[in-house]
Amino acid sequence: MKFFQQTGKVAIGSRLRMLTDKVTEDAAKIYQLYDIDVQPKWFPIFYSLSKGEEITITELAKNIGHSHPSVSKMIGEMLKKGYVAERKDRLDGRRNVISLSSKGKEIYSKIDDQLIDVAAAIEDLSAQTQNKLWEAIEEWEFLLEQKTLLRRVMEKKKERDGLKVNIVDYTSAYKQAFKSLNEEWISTYFVMEESDFKALDHPQEYILDKGGAILVALYEGKPLGVCALIKMNDGEYDFELAKMAVSPKAQGKNIGFILASAIIERAKSLGASKIYLESNTILKPAINLYHKLGFQKIAGKPTPYSRCNIQMELIIT
Amino acid sequence: MKFFQQTGKVAIGSRLRMLTDKVTEDAAKIYQLYDIDVQPKWFPIFYSLSKGEEITITELAKNIGHSHPSVSKMIGEMLKKGYVAERKDRLDGRRNVISLSSKGKEIYSKIDDQLIDVAAAIEDLSAQTQNKLWEAIEEWEFLLEQKTLLRRVMEKKKERDGLKVNIVDYTSAYKQAFKSLNEEWISTYFVMEESDFKALDHPQEYILDKGGAILVALYEGKPLGVCALIKMNDGEYDFELAKMAVSPKAQGKNIGFILASAIIERAKSLGASKIYLESNTILKPAINLYHKLGFQKIAGKPTPYSRCNIQMELIIT
DNA sequence: TATATTTGCGTAATCAGTTACGTAATTAAT
DNA sequence: ATTAATTACGTAACTGATTACGCAAATATA
Known part of the structure; x- marks a missing residue:
């Protein structure tokens, strides 16, 4: 049974079972005695x-x-x-x-x-x-x-997965990824609208050149998450957080959180004091994420997107 | 599950099983993750x-x-x-x-x-x-x-059983027990002989009055073992250890060992330096016991018993 | 009061392991 | 060269537990 010496404590389950067997196996004989x-x-x-x-x-x-x-x-x-x-x-x-x-x-x-x-x-x-x-x-x-073993392992996984995530600035190399990652979720839950095509087909012109920013999350080198800050000419808000998308293949790797945190940091370094976003309550994980990051529900702003049924803001301190 | 708090460590087996289950149950979900x-x-x-x-x-x-x-x-x-x-x-x-x-x-x-x-x-x-x-x-x-749990428990049992055994001197109250316990094994393996009847029917005259001794082992007050020292007029040996019997109902309680040890002590206190005994190799547990007590096989003494095929002696130091 | 939900518990199916047993191949002994 | 013993391993039956399910009784709710 070299097994245990080699695997180490991962095999604690098997090892417990063996000891249990050993302790238990004599029981019948003891009663006989x-x-x-x-x-x-x-x-x-x-x-x-x-x-x-x-x-x-x-x-x-x-x-x-x-x-x-x-x-x-x-x-x-x-x-x-x-x-x-x-x-x-x-x-x-x-x-x-x-x-x-x-x-x-x-x-x-x-x-x-x-x-x-x-x-x-x-x-x-x-x-x-x-x-x-x-x-x-x-x-x-x-x-x-x-806390069950499962939860503990999940936390470790998240932690380690986080280390594999790199946040980088958008370059034209990620143009394809920026569009397809967004198109994926939009067309799953809603339909692509006019303003979507504008921003996704021409990010340089519609986002970056206007003073916005786009960040890309690389997981093991592959772009699996994107997120944009769009400059607002509004007086109240500095940026809109928009076009946030994480590949469903990369779910559970904490990429959303890392990416959103990075974009908020970026907004801060660009001098923002208030960020705005639009979403839909059907996207529960997203809403949860925004909430966790400190966004609060607001109401009453006009929007060009028909899929928007919730609006939120984050006041940067 | 108040069970464990009450039973204490005897339930270690059950408790191990429960922990094993708990550790193991998440495994499938972890693979899924x-x-x-x-x-x-x-x-x-x-x-x-x-x-x-x-x-x-x-x-x-x-x-x-x-x-x-x-x-x-x-x-x-x-x-x-x-x-x-x-x-x-x-x-x-x-x-x-x-x-x-x-x-x-x-x-x-x-x-x-x-x-x-x-x-x-x-x-x-x-x-x-x-x-x-x-x-x-x-x-x-x-x-x-x-050492398995079974063996450990067996040892504890023997130890505790020993405490329930009382060795007392023969009195006429035990006359019946002295005869029947001996008759039981003798007639199981052999047949009762003339000298058996003499000693068993008249222990006072044939054993005690001639300077011998009889000890009785009481287990929870009941006489379940007997053993005699018979004075020998032989020059070489002081006593013969004979008429040793333990009830089959009391097997495994270490009574034989306790009784024989006591009779050897008694011989010692009577100034004996050499004890003799006769037995038959068919009675393996008895032979083992004698061996454990220090008896050595000898040969060549004449004997009135036809069932005797082994003779042993113990030199008291 | 009628209906829905919860509770107690027995039966059936399933699961992860075991021991028992049979068969075929190999090795040892005569 | 037989014959006997051992070994490798598959199948079957059993064991001690589980989950799934269903029925009947009790309780809660509309």
Whole structure:
């Protein structure tokens, strides 16, 4: 099993499984040793019932952290052995109330006796270790409760993906990308309009020459995101954030956030104090992103775009 | 899940299983996140094959610590996806040699990439804990390798059973037990002989009054073992250890050892320097016990018992 | 009061692993 | 050169768990 030595901790799952197997595999033999005719997997149920309370299948399941069909089945097996009794709740006909039979109680006293030795053996074992397994498990459970492994990995991915993203200034080399990335989402959700064609076909004339800016996000060298600042002659706003597009292939790589942050920085360095944008509430991830960046919903400005149903502004501090 | 707080560490098996589940359950989603069409359980196989070596099913199984049918099945699934190639060994027609296909190598490079983030996430997680799970698992594996949980529990049981055993001097109250316990084993393996009846029916006259001794082992108050020292008029030996019997119901409780040790102590306190005994090699546990206590095989003494085929002595130091 | 939703729980299907077993190929022993 | 034992590995059956589903009872809502 050189596997573990090589893979390192990524294989923690497999390794846990193996240890679980090893600890569990002796259980049946231990019951045999004490001449107790019981399946090890019943133990949590026996234990839960041992206080003498009556308890339903679902409560039992919650108690021991198993699914209710699993408990249901085990109770069936224990019933066959005569260790438990079931009865329907008179007040609630759905509930199946379980309790230990006298035979079950007798068996449990044997289990209880056996437990003394098992506990002592485990106590001995864990006294021989430097690292406390029980406490370690508790900590891991707590941490995973707070944030699942999946979320943790997602964060790491985002972080690393961010490093692969380069923001560069627009050059004519990106003319094709600028148009097609925008066309992609516009024509998916809406239709291309007159003003779209103007800006996308002639970015130099319609955006840059008028004092605007365009940034391109390169992911592993490929242009997968674009965003423009369009100069406004308006008195109130300095720029409109527009023509923002990220390739669907590059979703989840945080490119949108990086790109938008960069364009705001650019606006700031161009002396802007207020940025305007138009969007549509159908584009939820985009709206969320704008919100996260500090944009606030406003109302009442006229717009040439029919697809616009929300307007937002960012006051630069 | 109050279960764990109450049971304590006896439930370590169940608890390990739960943590394993929790760690494992996200695996599929993580692969999805990276757009890798692979089942998590294949990972160890992928990893083992990633070095480019060709390797057989059984070797793979040994490598990753699973049974060979399990590997065989997984390889079948991976084959269907086109991730691996198999071929029969030309020199040994039984061997099924597996390697990664080019498609498999491509997929593995994706997995490898994903591993960077998973490793980072786990590293982060474990940095946040006081108790080191990985190291703890290693220690437990090592200790269980040396001595299984079953053996540890058995030892504890023996130890605790020993405490329930009381060794007391014979009184006429135990006359019945002295006879029946001996009769039980003698008539199981052999037949009762003249000298047996003498000693068992009149222990006072034939054993005690002649300067011998009888000890009784009480287990939870019940006489379940007996053993006698019979004075010998022999010049060489002081006593014969005889009429040793332990109830089959009380097997495995270490009663034999405790009883025999006590009778040797008694012989010592009576000034003995050499003890003799007769037995039969068919009674293996008894012979083992005598051996463990320091008795050595001797030969050549005459004996009235036809069932005797081995003679032993213990020199008291 | 009628209808929709939630709850309890049993059954069926599925899953990831195991052990048991059979067969064919190879190797060892007589 | 047989015969016996071992090895490689596939198939089948089993195990202990899960999720999916459906029914009936209870509860909430309009």
